[in-house]
Amino acid sequence: MTYTDLAAEAVRQKPVFGEHAHILCDNLVRIFKTDGVEVVALQGLDLLIDRGELVAVVGASGSGKSTLLNILSGLDVPTAGLARVAGTDLLTMSGRDRLKYRRETVGFIWQQTARNLIPYLSSLENIRLPMRFAGKRDRKRPAELLDMLGVAHCADRRPAQMSGGEQQRVAIAVALANEPQVILADEPTGELDTETSAEVFGALRRAGSEFGVTVVIVTHDPQVSEQVDRTIGIRDGRTSSETLRRVGDSGTVIAEEYAVLDRVGRLQLPRNFTSALNLERRVRLELERDHIGVWPDRPREEDNE
């Protein structure tokens, strides 16, 4: 390669990381400082979600998933890194941008069914409320949303007069009221039984397919992976694994778990793998023809024998 080729290579535009992603988090760091103690909630998290995807973010308590959701909601600002949702840079938003973002770009669904809706307003009125906040007046949309989500019969009911599943489906309608591009849901089925949960997931999937909305569900329930296209696992403030759901040739749903390799080549090995082989401090890597082998730094006793 000549010097000229090198120079040309240097100025050539490379594809930017996550350029076309609908939701992008790049090396996201969030540190809470309270009374002189620093808590690192996110430690360089990377996340890419495409438009129209139905994604679940799972993780144990304290893994940083609520912090991630708050950042994606525009309620919290990361300490460092990049966060972009539907083209909006979440780090540089002003107060006015944040309000516009909440009104037009994202919709929310929370875990507690009763907390998603104003108790003294009917379903229709609850849906009209965010539209009114945003200054929109579409008289047909609320009823259409309820109809699409199968809760048209609840139009004039107040939250107390509805079941948990109905309340959550109305909550989805409220979240969709202002035609958002992304729906963020925090444990939306946490209070529901399996059957009702399936109804709610069905409604979310319908919302995704009908309106092309990207849906991000934060949950600690790994079973959710059966209901979504992709499940992203978070551990210790980083994305650790991804489970892809695809329909096999025989028509059965196949879920395959992958480890996440970040841009600088970092990889989180599953905890059960490391403990099974007693991997500690350092490992030995060997590049094979089609894979990389990982060994403990010192051979085990039984291997020597």
Add this chain to the structure above:
Amino acid sequence: MSPLTVLIRLIRSRAAAALVLALLILVAVSLVSGLARRFEGAYDTALRAQLGRALPGTTDLLVSQLGTADPTRRPSSPEEITGSGRTWHGLLAPELSAFVGEAQARVNTLREPVIEGLPNSTRAADQFTDVTWLSGTERHITYVAGGPPAASSPPVKHAKLGLVPSIDLAVSARTAEMMEMKVGTVFFVGTHNLAYSLKISGIWRANDPASPYWARVKRLLEPEIKNIRHSQAFEMWGEGLTGAEGFALLAKSSSTLHYQWGYPVIPAKVTAEHAPSLIGAVKAFEAAVTKHSATGDAASVSSGITPLLEGFLRELGTTQTIMWLVLAALLGVALGVTALAVNLFTDRLEPGFQLMRGRGASPAQLLTLGGLSVAVVTLPPAVAGYLIGVAVPGRTTAVAVAAPVLIGVGAVLFALFGVGRLRPYGARRHDLAGSGTSAPRLVFDGLVVVLAVVGVVLIRQRGLTTDTGDPLTIAAPSLLTLAVSLIVLRLYPYPLRLVSRLAARSTAAVPFLGAAGAARSRALTALPVLILLPATAITVFGSSLSAGLSQAQEEAAWRLTGAGARMAADHPFSAAAVERVRRVAGVEQVLPAFLDTTAQLRDGTPHGIPVTFLAVDLKAYRELVEGSPLGLPAAPTAVPAGWPTPDATPVLAHPQITRLRPPNGLEVRADQGVTLPIAATAALDGFPRITDSPNPLIVGPYSALRDPKPTMLLIRGSGIDPAQLRAAVAEETTHLTALTHEGVLASMTGSPMSGVMHNALLVTVVAMAGYCLIAVLLSLALGSAERTRTASLLRTLGLSGRQARTLTLLEIGPIIGIAAITGLGLGSGLPQVIGAGIDLSGYAGGIPVDHYAFSPVLPGLLALGITALTIAGVSAVTAVSGRRSLGTVLRIGDQE
């Protein structure tokens, strides 16, 4: 769905909190507005009562002119007099003329001695009869014999005086009886140079002798009898009415005439607001009259209204200051309670508002919704409260109008502040520790403390009852209570943390949890402390002030009377009269004393010193007033060594006298031939104010006088009627003072201003006590959900219902206890701190109120009430939470 629908649904969903807020606004506005109006009304009533109680005629504006100049130029007919009256009236300033009634004009001779012609069987040493023309007499008298003075009478010839003019005179029946006149009686008055004869043309009776019409011309109704000093003799001075002709005759003669125009001030029209301008207007009138009469006979204006108004304004100053204090404290506490109620209301709105914020409501939209919802809840009761206030009799003042606006706007601002602090649902992390105190808050707290200290120092140095009405000093007591509250808020967690550490060592969980919870629930407890502490402090302060005033009035009444009752006269009381006094109902013991207010102290100087001399048996006097607040000094027993006159009588004397050391000693000379060498070395201390005389007082033993005759009677007893005392000695003396302790006290406590003061303090005490209890209730209601959740969580861990109750009590009790106890302590201490700056002597007969009684009854009751209410409230809260399903409570409360 209109915004109004959302608003109404929002308020209806929190109906209980909205109702509490509305009720508190109604009470606060009606209380402050009503009290402000009531105070103004009471000031007016007090002024009118004072004007009404003044001796009739003393508040009139009296223009006097001595007609000595050229007889041809002075008014000589009723028309001319009325014309002059109109001229004077024209000089009145508009602000004064509005309150002045129709003038009463009078012309009279000046103390004309009777030369001859009256029998004088009463043996009066001298007799005088004046001739008077008075406007409007025909409407006020009825003739019982004879008729009005005739148009003219021919001159009468007298053996010595020659031909003298004759004037017809009509006299009252009492005058005719006392001066032995009949219709047709002719007698001669004047001097030998200028004499005239008077002929009685008729005898009349006053239609209403008590009418103010007669106030300044009492001698027309009944001759005045005057005792002649240092003798048993007396003089009699009568007066009769003449007609226009008689007056014209007099005016054209060269006799000196006294012209008077009396303009009555009509009390019903005067208000306290007018008092200062009236004083100025009277002064301007005096100047105008003097200026107008500069070329002829000098005219002058005299009136008792100026000193009366000045005295009233002095009292008003004190009262208004205390009222301002009361209103400022009341308004402050009312605003605090309003803030607490708004807090309760917005607290209940919080989940919905958080959700709306999360759903894209802008802060401005939520502020509008929150502000409007509180405004909708606040406006009707604020208007209703104002209307209730307006219904209270009185006068509208700036405070009465400002109160509803202040409280209403305050409520909305509190709501905006509360809503403004809301974060979108999910944004608040409950698992993170709170940050420390903000710098602005520290600066604010420090500023309040500094201002309070400066205010208190100013009050102690300059006094509170200044005319300037400095807002800082007015607000100082409230600021002081606020400052102490802020300090308590800063410091109270420390001892509680210590307690929680100690409790942590014990095996019992409840005390530890309670103390730890109490030490950490700062945000929740700030407002109740800020209300409860000032409210209890002002309650106790108000009651101390009221009790101190009552006690001071009681003591002042004793000091002004000198005994259960006191009688004094110009002439000695006879033994029979003393005996009659002894038999008056309620009289237990009578101690005779000798008093001369015009005695003389010979100290070697040519004229001596005018003194008041009282001779009384001090030992008996001390026994007489035993059990009363009077502390009489003991009688000195010996003449001090080196005194120039060793045989002198040792006496108690005013410090001004005890300082004297003349080489030839001191000697008192008084009535009844008293000549007493004295040794005045012991100072009078705390001796009753038994005389109004400004002369220094000397108190000697009664036994030192030779054959003393009592001119003063000191009486032990209660329930004595002063009228009966007067009646017992009426035959012997004319100038009599008869006071009872109860009567003097009643006149002090019955003064309208004193009543206003006591009522105001009573209302404040009751209102503040009420607010204390409301603050306790609201602080229980605030955060009850959080407490219920914690208690429910702990109940799943095995906490019993009783333990839950104890836990809540331990969590809430300490802060309420600390606030109440500090408030009670501060309230008890406030009179000592700022009492010196409040001059209440105007209500205690001019005697300074320098100590304030601490009555434990009210603070005790208040403490009891707060304790009972706290326990009852805690029991109610735990009982309600105990009925709810644990699962429901925990699930609803769960946030993460």
